[in-house]
Amino acid sequence: DTGVSQDPRHKITKRGQNVTFRCDPISEHNRLYWYRQTLGQGPEFLTYFQNEAQLEKSRLLSDRFSAERPKGSFSTLEIQRTEQGDSAMYLCASSRQPLAGLNEQYFGPGTRLTVT
Amino acid sequence: AQKITQTQPGMFVQEKEAVTLDCTYDTSDPSYGLFWYKQPSSGEMIFLIYQGSYDQQNATEGRYSLNFQKARKSANLVISASQLGDSAMYFCAMRYSGGGADGLTFGKGTHLIIQP
Numbered sequence: 001d002t003g004v005s006q007d008p009r010h011k012i013t014k015r016g017q018n019v020t021f022r023c024d025p026i027s028e029h030n031r032l033y034w035y036r037q038t039l040g041q042g043p044e045f046l047t048y049f050q051n052e053a054q055l056e057k058s059r060l061l062s063d064r065f066s067a068e069r070p071k072g073s074f075s076t077l078e079i080q081r082t083e084q085g086d087s088a089m090y091l092c093a094s095s096r097q098p099l100a101g102l103n104e105q106y107f108g109p110g111t112r113l114t115v116t
Numbered sequence: 117a118q119k120i121t122q123t124q125p126g127m128f129v130q131e132k133e134a135v136t137l138d139c140t141y142d143t144s145d146p147s148y149g150l151f152w153y154k155q156p157s158s159g160e161m162i163f164l165i166y167q168g169s170y171d172q173q174n175a176t177e178g179r180y181s182l183n184f185q186k187a188r189k190s191a192n193l194v195i196s197a198s199q200l201g202d203s204a205m206y207f208c209a210m211r212y213s214g215g216g217a218d219g220l221t222f223g224k225g226t227h228l229i230i231q232p
Contacts, residue, residue: 033219042120042207042222043161056219089159103149103211105220107161 002026004108006092012114013082020078021111025094032075033105034067035091036060043091049075050097082115089113118143118210120223128229129198136183137193137226139208149211150191151220152182156204164206167191203230 005024013019025032030051035043046065047057051072061067064082069075079086089112093105119142129135141150152164167175167182175182183192195202205227209220 031218035220040224042209042225043220045219045221048218058219091161093161103218104151104163104166106163107153109158109160112159 004092004094004106006090006108006111008111009109010112010114012116015082015084015115017082018078018080019082019113020076021090021092021113022074022076023092023094023108024074025092026106027073029094029096029106030072031095031097031103032069033093033095034075034077035093037089037091037110038087046077079113082113084115087113087115118145118148118221120208120210120221122208122223122226124226125224126227126229128231131200131230131232132197135195135198135202135228137195137206137208137228139191139193139223141189141191141208141210143189143210150182150184151209151211152180152191152193153207153209153222154202154204155207155225161207165193198230200230200232203228 007022033048034046037043045058046061047067049069064080067077089110091110092108095105121140148169150167154162165175165177165180165182167184174184179196181194205225207222207225209222
């Protein structure tokens with residue numbers, strides 16, 4: 001069973017540059033989530049997809065952030081005009097459609113972004 | 117709005133002792149799910165255990181059990197017979213429910229260190 005994969009694992013960029021991250025979920029999972037985790041904090045929810053539809057976006061997702069899941073499989077998260085405050089670990093997770101309440105989310109290894 | 121509180125920033129425990137990690141939550145929704153995740157220093161989030169708000173019995177998974185006290189809004193994680201490999205960050209999380217929302221709200225975590 002292949003788990004959730006993310007690419008790249010690390011990204012260093014200069015302030016003002018655009019960056020794009022990719023997430024490949026577990027193949028039979030139709031839900032895909034993006035979270036951001038800063039040092040010393042728990043992950044914060046950003047957005048999620050059911051198949052190709054983006055169903056929810058957090059207030060944390062400013063207009064510089066955009067996420068897509070064009071064919072309902074992999075997803076990309078783009079940050080435009082990066083700021084130093086964007087430095088964080090970006091986590092992707094996937095899950096099946098919840099049944100009877102259980103919605104276990106399987107997380108990928110994350111992409112660590114450093115904005116200099 | 118949902119909120120998760122973990123009041124123990126760090127804990128030191130002797131190997132083979134039992135550990136209780138505290139978690140309290142706040143929600144006005146009668147239907148919700150509570151999760152515990154482990155995050156080792158490598159960074160990946162590992163699902164440990166789940167408790168649904170309507171579940172009558174406390175959840176158990178091997179050495180992990182969840183002490184669910186609904187009236188007190190607490191969902192403490194109990195690890196029996198701790199091992200050195202249990203050293204990690206532990207996060208309590210709650211799943212949104214209703215209205216199509218599906219993101220997890222995480223607490224700030226507890227850093228558990230198991231000492232030989």
